[in-house]
Amino acid sequence: MQEATNLDVDSSASPDMSVDEREPVLRVRGVQKSFGGLMAVNSVTLDISPGIITGLIGPNGAGKTTLFNLISGLYKSEAGTIHLKGERIDGLPPHEIFHKGISRTFQIARELKLMTVLENLMLVPMGQTGESLLLTWFRPRQVRKEEKEIKEKALEVLEFVNLIDLKNEYADSLSAGQKRLLELARTMMSDPQIILLDEPGAGVNPTLLKHLVGYLRQIVEDHGMTLFLIEHDMDLVMNTCDQVVVMNYGEILTEGPPEIIRRDPRVLEAYLGGQ
Amino acid sequence: MSLLEVKNVVSGYGGMEILHDVSIHVEEGEVVSIIGPNGAGKSTLMKTIFGLLKTWDGHVRFADEEITSVVPEQIVRKGMCYVPQVDNVFPSLTVQENLEMGGFIRDDDLGPRLNEIFELFPILKERRRTHVKTLSGGMRQMVALGRALMLDPRMLLLDEPSAGLAPIVVELIFERIRAINEQGVTFLIVEQNALKALENSSRGYVLVDGQNRLDGNGQELLADKQIGELFLGR
Amino acid sequence: MEALENLPATVGYGIVLGSILTLGAVGLTLIYGIVRFANFAHGDLMTLGAYVTMLFTAQIFPALGITDNRFGSLSFGWIFLLSFIPAILITGGVAVVFDRLVYKRLKDNRVGAVMLAISSLAAAFVIRSLIEILWGTDFHFYTQGLRPMMVLPLGVKLRPDQIFIIATALVLVFVLYIFLQRTKMGKALRAMADNPDLARVSGIPTERMTSLTWMIGGGMTATSGILLGLDSQLRPEMGWVLLLPLFASVILGGIGNPFGALVGAMTLGITQQVSTLFLSPAYKPAVAFFLLILILLVRPEGIFGGE
Numbered sequence: 001m002q003e004a005t006n007l008d009v010d011s012s013a014s015p016d017m018s019v020d021e022r023e024p025v026l027r028v029r030g031v032q033k034s035f036g037g038l039m040a041v042n043s044v045t046l047d048i049s050p051g052i053i054t055g056l057i058g059p060n061g062a063g064k065t066t067l068f069n070l071i072s073g074l075y076k077s078e079a080g081t082i083h084l085k086g087e088r089i090d091g092l093p094p095h096e097i098f099h100k101g102i103s104r105t106f107q108i109a110r111e112l113k114l115m116t117v118l119e120n121l122m123l124v125p126m127g128q129t130g131e132s133l134l135l136t137w138f139r140p141r142q143v144r145k146e147e148k149e150i151k152e153k154a155l156e157v158l159e160f161v162n163l164i165d166l167k168n169e170y171a172d173s174l175s176a177g178q179k180r181l182l183e184l185a186r187t188m189m190s191d192p193q194i195i196l197l198d199e200p201g202a203g204v205n206p207t208l209l210k211h212l213v214g215y216l217r218q219i220v221e222d223h224g225m226t227l228f229l230i231e232h233d234m235d236l237v238m239n240t241c242d243q244v245v246v247m248n249y250g251e252i253l254t255e256g257p258p259e260i261i262r263r264d265p266r267v268l269e270a271y272l273g274g275q
Numbered sequence: 276m277s278l279l280e281v282k283n284v285v286s287g288y289g290g291m292e293i294l295h296d297v298s299i300h301v302e303e304g305e306v307v308s309i310i311g312p313n314g315a316g317k318s319t320l321m322k323t324i325f326g327l328l329k330t331w332d333g334h335v336r337f338a339d340e341e342i343t344s345v346v347p348e349q350i351v352r353k354g355m356c357y358v359p360q361v362d363n364v365f366p367s368l369t370v371q372e373n374l375e376m377g378g379f380i381r382d383d384d385l386g387p388r389l390n391e392i393f394e395l396f397p398i399l400k401e402r403r404r405t406h407v408k409t410l411s412g413g414m415r416q417m418v419a420l421g422r423a424l425m426l427d428p429r430m431l432l433l434d435e436p437s438a439g440l441a442p443i444v445v446e447l448i449f450e451r452i453r454a455i456n457e458q459g460v461t462f463l464i465v466e467q468n469a470l471k472a473l474e475n476s477s478r479g480y481v482l483v484d485g486q487n488r489l490d491g492n493g494q495e496l497l498a499d500k501q502i503g504e505l506f507l508g509r
Numbered sequence: 510m511e512a513l514e515n516l517p518a519t520v521g522y523g524i525v526l527g528s529i530l531t532l533g534a535v536g537l538t539l540i541y542g543i544v545r546f547a548n549f550a551h552g553d554l555m556t557l558g559a560y561v562t563m564l565f566t567a568q569i570f571p572a573l574g575i576t577d578n579r580f581g582s583l584s585f586g587w588i589f590l591l592s593f594i595p596a597i598l599i600t601g602g603v604a605v606v607f608d609r610l611v612y613k614r615l616k617d618n619r620v621g622a623v624m625l626a627i628s629s630l631a632a633a634f635v636i637r638s639l640i641e642i643l644w645g646t647d648f649h650f651y652t653q654g655l656r657p658m659m660v661l662p663l664g665v666k667l668r669p670d671q672i673f674i675i676a677t678a679l680v681l682v683f684v685l686y687i688f689l690q691r692t693k694m695g696k697a698l699r700a701m702a703d704n705p706d707l708a709r710v711s712g713i714p715t716e717r718m719t720s721l722t723w724m725i726g727g728g729m730t731a732t733s734g735i736l737l738g739l740d741s742q743l744r745p746e747m748g749w750v751l752l753l754p755l756f757a758s759v760i761l762g763g764i765g766n767p768f769g770a771l772v773g774a775m776t777l778g779i780t781q782q783v784s785t786l787f788l789s790p791a792y793k794p795a796v797a798f799f800l801l802i803l804i805l806l807v808r809p810e811g812i813f814g815g816e
Contacts, residue, residue: 060313060467061439202314203291232312232314234312234507237508238507239508262507267507268503268507269470271469271507272468272469272470272497272506273466273467327710347710347712348709348713351710351711352712357710362706363707364704365703365708366704367699368699372696372699372700376711376713379693380711380713422711426712
């Protein structure tokens with residue numbers, strides 16, 4: 001049995017390796033969030049295994065986005081804990097959680113509209129020397145060096161998602177699908193441990209969608225990344241995800257590989273409106 | 276001749292096409308439901324029929340009249356009213372004022388019609404002078420329905436009437452829909468809660484990715500094996 | 510302390526100022542609430558109302574050979590009152606025209622709120638420049654001569670004209686209240702302020718209602734300008750310099766709430782006047798600014814706000 005330590009080298013994100021045998025990247029235990037009198041997330045417990053794509057599905061209002069917000073720190077959980085690679089992250093502010101390695105996309109692409117595609121990516125890495133006014137004056141060479149490194153990385157990422165030709169375009173002039181790719185590219189700039197994707201396929205035309213799915217698989221297989229995504233497009237989920245988690249009414253209904261989930265009558269009932 | 280005929284409609288938002296050739300029909304007196312997974316275009320279809328969205332291609336006919344390019348302000352005059360999914364009441368107005376606004380374009384005395392609406396929703400009568408923003412979700416939905424009924428419409432379009440409501444309240448709302456239907460109003464309902472919708476409809480259409488996929492009698496549809504595939508993918 | 514002795518009189522004058530601001534603020538809040546438009550031309554609509562009144566009282570009526578006598582100890586007669594009508598109609602009309610020709614077109618092209626606000630700024634300059642061209646930049650007065658002061662209980666000193674100003678403001682706000690609460694049109698305007706899409710969906714003719722709002726808002730503002738001219742003097746910037754206090758009153762009372770605008774305007778008027786007891790009158794705009802910042806920090810939705 002292989003021990004999964006350095007995931008960049010170990011491309012063991014292959015289906016024949018059982019999902020439970022490796023240390024989960026994310027451990028969510030009993031988290032809870034209510035709004036007014038409504039329990040949006042009710043005592044949710046789940047593990048996200050490393051190096052695979054996990055999908056989160058469920059009817060509207062099931063609590064999927066709320067769960068994402070709890071994990072990324074936008075909301076504070078009213079109970080329970082969240083651990084990232086053994087380190088406790090619940091209660092930390094979002095930027096610190098980002099720093100620890102959780103990167104997420106938002107449902108409405110929040111690229112900075114007046115900056116170019118390349119500039120959008122170069123903004124991402126934290127603690128750049130050039131961010132300090134004083135240091136820009138007193139350490140120009142270091143600022144230049146860092147900027148060069150970041151630019152090279154940004155160009156690499158752009159090559160990967162095939163947006164390299166648009167590097168100098170204003171982010172706002174990209175199509176919906178291209179904006180999604182830009183969102184994905186941004187998450188890759190920070191070398192995260194896990195990427196949360198909120199409806200990556202929304203508004204993307206079918207051709208671009210195929211490419212998007214390809215990039216997702218590539219990130220996971222070639223770079224050992226862990227992906228956790230919310231999606232409504234069932235074909236996308238069933239064909240891309242290694243593991244599927246189903247939520248309904250704020251709780252986890254069931255989880256398992258796509259083929260099993262698809263045939264589970266409770267899942268269909270949840271979608272059709274049963275309880 | 277159907278009361279509502281939607282033929283080969285193509286429409287969307289901005290540059291995005293959402294409905295790719297959708298056709299449905301509704302006969303007078305029916306309750307027809309449109310169900311389907313998220314993003315299927317159900318709300319888009321309703322807004323296109325009611326003129327809130329432009330029809331890019333295809334036709335919409337109501338009572339044997341072409342309404343494809345007619346604006347909502349005119350469509351209500353022809354006997355079709357619409358209850359949106361969200362923001363479907365005037366929160367800072369009272370219950371009675373909400374209803375009065377529903378009847379704005381009537382030239383006759385609103386009194387008799389108001390009484391009829393209050394008979395349908397007795398709870399609202401007690402609260403006629405209450406500001407709607409203080410009411411519960413279920414009562415707001417009743418106000419929303421009442422507002423749309425003030426013009427004595429032949430047909431009502433309802434966008435997700437059960438959204439955000441507790442199961443008991445959903446049952447109540449659908450029961451009222453049945454009662455109103457018995458009084459002669461035809462319904463076209465878009466619903467997330469497919470079970471509830473089809474239980475209360477004569478017929479249903481399943482919309483997926485902006486296209487017709489299945490249709491038929493309410494109960495048959497629920498039992499159809501294809502439903503699983505349509506909702507959960509192949 | 511001398512200051513305290515003057516307090517009642519100062520508060521009294523603050524109420525006069527507040528009354529003048531009230532009508533302008535009510536007009537502004539209506540337009541903001543129903544049409545969702547921050548109208549930077551609002552001050553200049555006040556100016557327009559004042560000058561049109563002067564046109565009728567000082568030129569048109571005399572040219573037609575019509576003269577009158579003053580009412581009792583007021584400084585004007587019925588010609589002045591009659592001139593309110595063309596002032597209100599013309600100012601309201603100008604507001605409607607700007608909406609139809611400029612703002613509506615910009616909205617149809619989906620420009621942002623900032624662009625709309627700037628276009629109203631342009632309208633403000635256009636109106637003020639026209640007034641300067643037609644009447645020059647000197648001061649004008651509705652009537653010449655000294656105006657006597659009345660001494661009221663509590664040491665409040667007001668001129669009869671100023672009592673007229675307060676009364677007019679209160680009456681008009683009351684009439685507006687009845688209109689909004691009791692009439693079908695008024696309710697439709699409130700409905701539009703609440704939920705414009707649903708108003709449309711209900712069949713309410715939203716375009717006509719928008720024009721009605723500009724008419725009413727413009728008319729109330731015109732009256733505000735007339736009262737301002739009555740109290741002080743007419744000059745082309747008279748309304749423009751009140752733009753900040755007008756916005757401050759609206760925000761203080763809660764955007765879209767006419768009663769709030771009244772309370773906001775009165776608060777502002779009284780505060781500004783009382784501040785002159787220990788600050789130079791030149792600081793009055795600063796007081797308005799300070800109150801605005803205070804309310805934005807403490808309760809940004811305004812005293813009666815909640816939208």
